[in-house]
Amino acid sequence: MSTGKRARVTLRDVAERAGVSPTTASFVLSGRRDMRISAATEERVFQAARTLDYRRLAPGAAVPATTPAIGVVCDAAGHFAGEMLRGCVAAATDHGHVVLTSHHAGLNEVAALLARGVRKFVHVGAATVTYAVPGALRGHRLVTMNNADPASRAPAVIPDDAQAGRAVARALTSAGHTTGIWLVGQALPRAAAAVRRLSGIRTGLRSAGLRPAGHVRCGWFPDETRKALAELFDAGWWERACPTALIAMDDRAAMGVYQAVGAAGLSIPRDVSVISFDDSGLARWLHPGLSSMDLPWFGLGRRAVELLLAEGAQARVHRLPAELRTRESVGPPSR
Template sequence: MAGGRRGRVTLRDVAERAGVSVTTASFVLSGRHDMRISAATEERVLQAARMLDYRKRLVPGTAVPTGAPAIGLISDVVATEAFGGEMIRGCISAATERGHVVFLTDSEGVDELEESAVRALLARGVDRFVYATLGTIEYRVPEALAGQRLVQMNNVDPGGGVPAVLPDDHRAGREAAEALVAAGHTDGIWLVGEVSARSYAAGKRLAGIRAGLRAHGLRLAGHVRCGWWPGESRAALASLLAEGWRERERPTAVIAMNDRAAMGVYQAVAAAGVRVPDDLSVISFDNSDVARWLDPGLSSLALPYFDIGRRAVELLLDDAAEPRVHKLAMNLRSRGSVTAPSRIPSAGPGRFPGRR
């Protein structure tokens, strides 16, 4: 109706747009993987949901009673970043199902704001907290939360003693390496993206990659140390290509530390006339929208943000939960960026070129 309010997009609308059953659409949009759904079908459903601006209900038919107990969600910049929205949604989903509400505060990493937020929540009777960070990091529990019922979400205290929920970056790194080996790649696999001591995820991913290759008697051929943003990886790869990297080192595949770095790889090799995946396979981590937008689509290990949020609240409300690290799988979303190498490597597996 002209000038009227548009009706709410339903799950059936998404299913019809994608040409699948409502059940299939529901499985895809809820992130479930216990039903065999092809990558192509999953992409159609996700694309249909985005095009229709579909908004999934957190907990259909569930109402939180007046005076419900509250959970305090303290974050650094999670609430203001797109990636963190899924973690928050997962927290709210699990809390609502269990008759709780969530009070959210974002400290922007400022200690004073964090402390005042905790005091304000305690004054309101909140006695259970989730502490969230956008990046997967080691982080000591803030003093303001000492002694409180707490679960760390996407971060872990190196001293232990607090339940924590993290993505399994080590396993993801191993699976990235395994996917390339299964496609036939051996001595020409390069890593793109710096691995700093501050990045917990990067270290775990690298360790997993090395373990996955080592299981087949292989090693990384080299490491391009650059930032995880398109401009930085693009510049680094463009410089190497100009120096004759492809002709000299004969790379067959790249593992990028995240989808943004992979985007820079795509741009640099395209400018040099190198085709993905015919001339160079690319695999990455995150499974962000970037992975779907790139052409060909980027194979990527998906960060389980929604599941991390749900699990954090489940542990928080479980008085028997042990103070240990709970790791959630990052499932591979295979797209068109990985194929068999277009040539037979000129050297044996595991050789190291000069630039690493």
């Protein structure tokens, strides 16, 4: 009779027994309810986990010395960073790894991860901008996420903001908008995501024989967009320019658009349509609901870890597409 220790059951083992993908098994066992997974499938996953005595590593639990670890160095904060980290954890779990995190890429922090046996790293950028990989991470096996450093040989995973921009343009042209489409929110040269979104919007409109009617170059916070649009309304912009649709550069900017439109005595989408990027909580909380591009934050984390663990992963930029979440803020033009 064998006295050796039983091999650790992985999420992939559970998925194979339940006849589902590791992604589906991860969603079920982590309690996610934002995916369309049937009750029967959920029960198969739970039954497989019980049969195999699968145990998820509890937060804060000691990491067994034999368990391979991935270091995730995260310069970001907030909901989007949390989604990227969850994607990292889900993929790492699928492959029998654990994730150790650091919120700073300094020499001491990276040295602490190295001392715990970490030899593979994911670096999470605070925003989709172009900036250099921290020096402490150079020379290690690395994938960057939400940042593409042109000087780095590491694979990079970013949202496909150009594709998201084209999708926004297509949504408006499909609703019948041909003139009066305005952009709201400036795009600074270093803000790669904003530049790519604008490029995608212009390309999408151009493919329909159209172009933006104008661009309100303001900050992206609600107060900034509200103030910029209020000044335009006061100057007779609504009557003179006849805008029919406003493309906000993110949901915060869209919130300011809603406020300015309401203060002008107009309504969305009866008088003007509004569409945006990020699909944050604001998109669901605003009234009417805001149509917004859902950027693949969870998917970025998953793909980053899969590339990190893959042999021969190409040192190139991997772009993940966004998906439009259609709500009530887009309608046919009223004029």
